[in-house]
Amino acid sequence: MNLPWSPKSSNQRKGFVVELLGRVYLALGEPQKAVQMFERSFKNRPIRDAYIQNTYAMGLILTGCHEKAAEILAEAENNRFNLNRKTTVLLRGCNYLSARSFEEAKSPFETILEDKNNPGKQTLAYAWVGLAFAAYHNQEITSAIENLQRALELLPYHSGIRQKMIEWKQQNSKNGSTHKVPPV
Incomplete structure (x- = not known):
């Protein structure tokens, strides 16, 4: 029996995998690879998950892309599904410190x-x-x-x-x- 993923589930799964791999790159001290992966994975569609936005912003902060990080964090802060706004706010402060x-x-x-x-x-x-x-x-x-x-x-x-x-x-x-x- 073949039960294909729905487009919605498929995108969520890909986003989840991309976020985890992004965290691995960040943990290995390779934020540039994390940022490149996020940009390749989401070039044709916006990142809608605040958790993924936070991880992407973390990579941007570590690569010195402070303006882009601020944009992503503003999107995450305004995301009505953001379950952990405090993390987003902390990252905004860290972005300012790094800049x-x-x-x-x-x-x-x-x-x-x-x-x-x-x-x-x-x-x-x-x-x-x-x-x-x-x-x-x-x-x-x-x-x-x-x-x-x-x-x-x-x-x-x-x-x-x-x-x-x-x-x-x-x-x-x-x-x-x-x-x-x-x-x-």
């Missing part, structure tokens, strides 16, 4: 922190990390360290956050800062 637009980067992260609906510990922690990097690049080292401390309160076993905070504290003390920084 070295540190003042603009603050807004998406602050939006997440101001949200009264519980976005989850991990999302909140990453918003604090985003604010920390924006503050750090604006030479607000004490504020950056305090933001990392808030992230660590939410994710106390996250070694990357802890390591970055230790690094920035050491740098802060070498520079002879007189600002009080909370202990690790």
